[in-house]
Amino acid sequence: MALYKKKICSCLDVAQKSLLSRKKLRRTHDIGLSTLTTPNCLFIAAMPYLTLRDNASLFYKDWGSKTGPAVVLSHGWPLTSDTWEAQMFFLASHGFRAVAHDRRGHGRSEQTWDGNDVNTWADDLDELITHLDLNDVTLVGHSTGGGEIARYVGRRKPHVSLSDTRSRRHVLTGT
Numbered sequence: 024m025a026l027y028k029k030k031i032c033s034c035l036d037v038a039q040k041s042l043l044s045r046k047k048l049r050r051t052h053d054i055g056l057s058t059l060t061t062p063n064c065l066f067i068a069a070m071p072y073l074t075l076r077d078n079a080s081l082f083y084k085d086w087g088s089k090t091g092p093a094v095v096l097s098h099g100w101p102l103t104s105d106t107w108e109a110q111m112f113f114l115a116s117h118g119f120r121a122v123a124h125d126r127r128g129h130g131r132s133e134q135t136w137d138g139n140d141v142n143t144w145a146d147d148l149d150e151l152i153t154h155l156d157l158n159d160v161t162l163v164g165h166s167t168g169g170g171e172i173a174r175y176v177g178r179r180k181p182h183v184s185l186s187d188t189r190s191r192r193h194v195l196t197g198t
């Protein structure tokens with residue numbers, strides 16, 4: 024599903040200031056919409072889902088320039104991609120492509136009986152990166168998200184050549 028955005032805004036700076044100060048931000052999780060309203064702006068983004076190899080649905084956000092450098096953000100347990108909204112908005116506002124997903128079993132992604140392990144999460148991340156055709160990606164993971172990224176790198180790197188361009192930079196953060 025392609026990302027659909029409807030933007031009615033006279034000034035992006037007004038929206039950015041409002042988002043960063045967390046004023047008037049309203050999320051409608053059950054239908055996958057984020058709405059930002061300011062006196063001069065209405066921003067609505069319908070967020071897509073990816074159907075994975077086992078038919079599970081993975082919710083993700085894909086913001087910013089589709090040609091800019093990609094940054095994929097992976098949240099900690101038991102959080103969701105919403106954790107990264109301020110960082111995603113900042114990155115998107117500065118020419119980056121910011122992508123975050125709700126890991127399987129978290130947030131708006133499907134609650135599956137099987138596959139709630141780090142190997143499956145890493146494979147899901149690989150499917151998302153492949154689906155979006157991301158190259159030269161910076162991967163950022165917090166807590167459990169860091170484990171997901173470490174497993175993604177460990178599972179993927181032995182099977183590809185040294186000229187792999189999918190992911191080159193990795194940032195693992197913790198508390």
